[in-house]
Amino acid sequence: MARQDWDAKKIVRVQNRLLEWYDRSRRDLPWRHSDDPYAIWISEVMLQQTRVAVVVERYLAFMLRFPNLASLAQAREEDVLALWSGLGYYRRARMLHKTARFVAEHLQGSLPNTAEELRQLPGIGAYTSAAVASIAYGERVAVVDGNVERVLCRIEGWKAGRRSSRTPQLQRKIEKLAARLVSPLHPGDSNQALMELGATLCLPRNPQCAACPVLADCKTQGEHQTMPRQRMQSQEAAYALSLRNGRAASRANWEVLLQQRPATLTVMPGLWELPSLADPAVPEDELRMTLRHAIMLVNYSVRIRTVAENNVKAMTVAGGKRRWVPLDEAAKMALTGLARKVLTRAHLLPVKP
Numbered sequence: 001m002a003r004q005d006w007d008a009k010k011i012v013r014v015q016n017r018l019l020e021w022y023d024r025s026r027r028d029l030p031w032r033h034s035d036d037p038y039a040i041w042i043s044e045v046m047l048q049q050t051r052v053a054v055v056v057e058r059y060l061a062f063m064l065r066f067p068n069l070a071s072l073a074q075a076r077e078e079d080v081l082a083l084w085s086g087l088g089y090y091r092r093a094r095m096l097h098k099t100a101r102f103v104a105e106h107l108q109g110s111l112p113n114t115a116e117e118l119r120q121l122p123g124i125g126a127y128t129s130a131a132v133a134s135i136a137y138g139e140r141v142a143v144v145d146g147n148v149e150r151v152l153c154r155i156e157g158w159k160a161g162r163r164s165s166r167t168p169q170l171q172r173k174i175e176k177l178a179a180r181l182v183s184p185l186h187p188g189d190s191n192q193a194l195m196e197l198g199a200t201l202c203l204p205r206n207p208q209c210a211a212c213p214v215l216a217d218c219k220t221q222g223e224h225q226t227m228p229r230q231r232m233q234s235q236e237a238a239y240a241l242s243l244r245n246g247r248a249a250s251r252a253n254w255e256v257l258l259q260q261r262p263a264t265l266t267v268m269p270g271l272w273e274l275p276s277l278a279d280p281a282v283p284e285d286e287l288r289m290t291l292r293h294a295i296m297l298v299n300y301s302v303r304i305r306t307v308a309e310n311n312v313k314a315m316t317v318a319g320g321k322r323r324w325v326p327l328d329e330a331a332k333m334a335l336t337g338l339a340r341k342v343l344t345r346a347h348l349l350p351v352k353p
Helices: 008-025 037-047 052-065 069-074 077-084 091-106 126-137 146-156 168-180 187-200 309-315 337-345
Strands: 233-241 255-260 287-295 298-306 322-326
Touching (some): 077 091, 126 187, 233 337
């Protein structure tokens, strides 16, 4: 239960302060210029566990290639994955594609207009269904993400650990208070205001309380007790960058050796990557580059070695289907984020594919 001091006047006051603050302070993001349910759905899926700065560029490219649900439904999965490259968590892209096909085949190409109906679709959960329903269709339903949870726990002074360790009782209190704070007249903006507050001011560390529109109603007014975050693990990896002349002498027609990850893998199945080196110890004079790359809770220290075509078999670990791919084709393939980063830094792909 939400605390008893949340009477009607306080609810309206907080709603209005949030809406006024959001109206003057919200970030100018491309998906906020559209009320198209499809566009909002795409943005919300992309934003899950991905920084806004990364999403903006990928969203614009994705919408240019797939401007509506029909175009996404008709696309090949590998083309969808190629445009998703750099966002990570590729299962989201596969489920997005699967859902688009389902809607095109069974719902005349139109997304349902309520959170309950949206949640029945494959790959759409409580958060996404509520976000699309409130922002695109104006349904008065609460959108509860990590930012909203942090804001509400601080306002009420609730001790909050990680989601995985949070009690069901606390989660119910958060959801009930979030539901009460949704404005009946502007539910989409109301939800986005809470999320925006958590993303820009009510930060996990060093919250900007002086600029908070609901400071007077906050019982914490600063950081609150949380469980320590999981530590990132560190690992090393080494890959071969092998090039050969292709159809012509032009650099654009060089070919790079790529390897497809088996479909049986749980992480990035079916994506294309550079072959792994059999010996990760790369001599300094044969080192093409080093870089850092994070995947979920692992920070990789990566070494890249240039390997001649006739040495590939002896120097790399066999695995997955291999292909010599022209660089202009590779730019359009479903590459792993690491492979795309390496080829871009090696000036073999455009900076903005």
